[in-house]
Amino acid sequence: MTLTKYTKLGVVGAGSMGSMMAQLFAEAGPGVSIFDVKGDNVEIAVGLSEKNDAIKGKVKGFKDYGAFMASPPSPGHRLLVFSITHGEPADEVLDSLRPHLAKGDIILDGGNEWYQNTERRRRELKREQNVDYIGMGVSGGYQSARHGPSLSPGGDSAAIQRVMPLLEKVSAKAEDGSPCVTRIGPGGSGHYVKMVHNGIEQGMMGAVAEAWGLLRFNLGMKLDEIGEVFKQWSATPELKNTFLIDIGIDICQKRDCSLGKFGASDNENHVISTIVDKVVQDADDTEGTGTWSVAEAARLHVSSPTIAASHFLRLASADRAARLKINENLKLPAALVTPRTTLDAEAKAQLVEDVRQSVIASFLSVFAQGLQLIARQSEKEGWDVSLVSCLKIWRAGCIISSDGLSAVLADVAADFDAGASKANGSALGSATSHPKDASATIPAHTRLTRPLAATFPALRRTILWSLERNACAPTLSATLEWVKYIGAPVLPTMFMEAQLDWFGAHSFERWSSEAGSKGGIVQKGSEHYEWKPA
Template sequence: MSTTKYTKIGIVGAGSMGSMMCQLFAEAGPEVSVFDVKCGNVDTTVGMAEKNPKTKGKVKGYKDYEQFVMSLPSPGHRLLVFSITHGDPTDQVLEALRPHLAKGDIILDGGNEWYENTERRQAQLKREQNVDHIGMGVSGGYQSARHGPSISPGGDSAALKRVMPLLEKVSAKDSQGNPCVAPIGPGGSGHYVKMIHNGIEQGMMGAVAEAWGLLRFNLGCELDEISEIFEQWSNTPELKRTFLIDIGVDICQKRDPSLGKTGASDNEEHVLSTVADKVVQDADGTEGTGTWTVAEAARIHISSPTIAASHFFRLASADRTARLKIGESLNLPPPPITPRTTLGKDEKSQFVEDIRKAVYAACLASFTQGFQLIARQSQKEEWGVSLSTCLKIWRAGCIISSDGLLDVFQPVVADFDSKPGNVNGSAVGNEMAKPKDASATIPAHPHLTSELAAAMPSLRRVMLWALERDAHVPTLAASLEWIKYVGAPVLPTMFMEAELDWFGAHKFDRWDSDAGRFGGQVKKGSEHFEWSPA
């Protein structure tokens, strides 16, 4: 089916993301009908549009499903964009809308959805009503939803072709003006890529937050000074235009004179000084992607400690009551309100540089682990996802955008995509063409390993400093260990293998066998020893 010019679309969900997307789509050309089960959200969204000359009169609100759908073009030519909570809420909305849907209609699910839910809905809607359901990852938060997000749509190729012109118009644009959207692949691949994006995001956020803690609590830097440091980091080749560093510049210097004294005498009016140390987004169940990414890493057997450590750090932070109670028993010292350091000017400058390189290494680790997850799952599901496409859509409009980091991965993913069977489904049905473990080639790429090796000495020094001062660096520490063991020629896991054989007869490979010398396939060994006769 050819591409379609949509002159009017419907958006379901007018919360922080949906209300912003209403303005974004309306400015891009089509009129927008908006529906939300919370009538107040509809009124707020329409009122917002009426205040903007570019969208005035182009956004109409509806509080009834039937009237909402009737306001759209004729059956078969309707485009509905969902911006609602994953799981049951999406199923409930679909059930309410299904009597009003017709063959040829398309749904773009812009929520953070578990990819198997997306595939279930795709199959049911296609089978029963010939309606296409596209799992559309929308990255960048509500700010990008207003000005242009990174978009990862996945589903039926013909349906994707129909919506791509509009998505290209509303998506973020990279520094060359290229749209940060592209078809990801069939089925739930679009939502899967967005899920892994959020996992990479968590790893990066952990590294940056831990770096901030070292600068603030251990080096004695004031918030304005940290803002300047972050700005300098964002101008280095390695971390050039890294979104999470860039917004850190703003966060560390933002003031509100109405705040008054907060207890931090040198930062009385800084908004950051009022923010409690609790990340509840994952612990309260409102966000699933981080949890799913960690579980997915375990399920498909990809070592992802950078992502996992940051996730568990966030979970531990959420219950402040428990932390304070445990802290009383452990007698752990709190960070000083007015921190001091004995380092001289030159030593301090060098250590700040070490922290920068440590953050760089951890971010590389987080991206590598994320790319491995996408690569292995794509191979398993025969999605044919191009990692170069993922890199393309992450160039702007999303939380993990970073010119410096993504430049490092450009040759890595290009080489991966060039191998037979890794993308475009070229190995489907051809067992000989399928690589045994395509994901393993990513961390082994010399362009990546050379960067990790160069940053590793700084990461080690930061870990030693942190250990001596009880600083909180789980993400950075996990990244260092991952770099150390992911390419280690010998590991102490031989003892673990022996114990597994002792109590479970799980077998092992001998050093003098081909599997022991060269590795071979990932499969159970052929040897067993009766360590203690049963």
């Protein structure tokens, strides 16, 4: 395959991500044409590039599809990078571009798209116009889009090989200098992995936000003090260089003098003190990946409560007016604050350490849940996704990057990759319930179970402490319950099984049977009891 050297490319979408990527690509060498249905966005994007002497004159703006598509030379060798809203808006833009596309053109869709939409567009464009459509996750937000994101392209191998040299040049670089980009697999695998990445991201964000809330609202710590705690956490082996902890330092300590003395509790002008407690990007449908991750967990039968709890917390936070009305009707006790003066240094340090270990437990749990989602879908679709490769591209330039977590998860990923091709996943151990499902053993890996067991006492103490103070900690609580029930030798679900058999004759296994005593495989039981004659 002859690799293509792109001297010019087109960026479709001049929002915060697209405008940053236009500058990033321009710095890598190619000239950039940028288009957006909103003309003001184009002018802003071009204006930003003109302020950078290194790329001045290299980013050209267009407000007409025809002129835009005529600007990259050589139809059939054009590269278009999409940075547009998922779903119908992306389809509308693509329909407008179709008359201008030529055989051999490549579209890199860098938006957060539902993987089945990606696969549909890929099939249609290849069949009708012989145009390659690559679904590419772009992680790290607008700042990484400007300086180097983590990239997860999925699609035709030959097409990705053509653009890989450019992607390697613009992607984030890990500490060893290797680019944080790799071909994930065929079809919509690239966007699927990015979707799960965002599900993991939501779980991690929920855990950190709840930890911050416990320290701030229930332990009564000052913002600058919490920032110093996060700084200490980031220096520990388990949380070393964890992006979401690192930015927490800045969030806790950033001041804006124009705000005056806002935030009466501290008498300081911290920006965080001015921010309302609602997250709307999931509730208003501008972001779909969190919703899809929760739905995929249910569809693929992967227990993922850490992801789900954080997502539902965000949804509940969005409608603050409804929360205030419900609060009036519920009349719940107010959250209790432990006066800092009543705790000696040792007791306070223990509480803070318990919260840190609870965050570690949640992070490990959400990664286990997310990796199992990717593995299960890969097995189902025959994508042959490498978990090792996923972890490698998540080392830098993305929201879930963490040197500490990567060190723990490396063996889990390597053992899965080595054992996934074996019929019963025996390379991962014997704790599988699906004979042909290696993904089922990911949470059973000793590299996960050991630290989870080590952090469990602290996690339990944290949740007890939060319950006593009426604190909101759904993500941390969901993690505790998940750890408890995934490894429980006996659950109360035999009562549920009896209910199902009573009203639905769904059958069950008896303890006395071999399948019942040893666990067996995931299939319906062989016995039914006539609880009450119909």
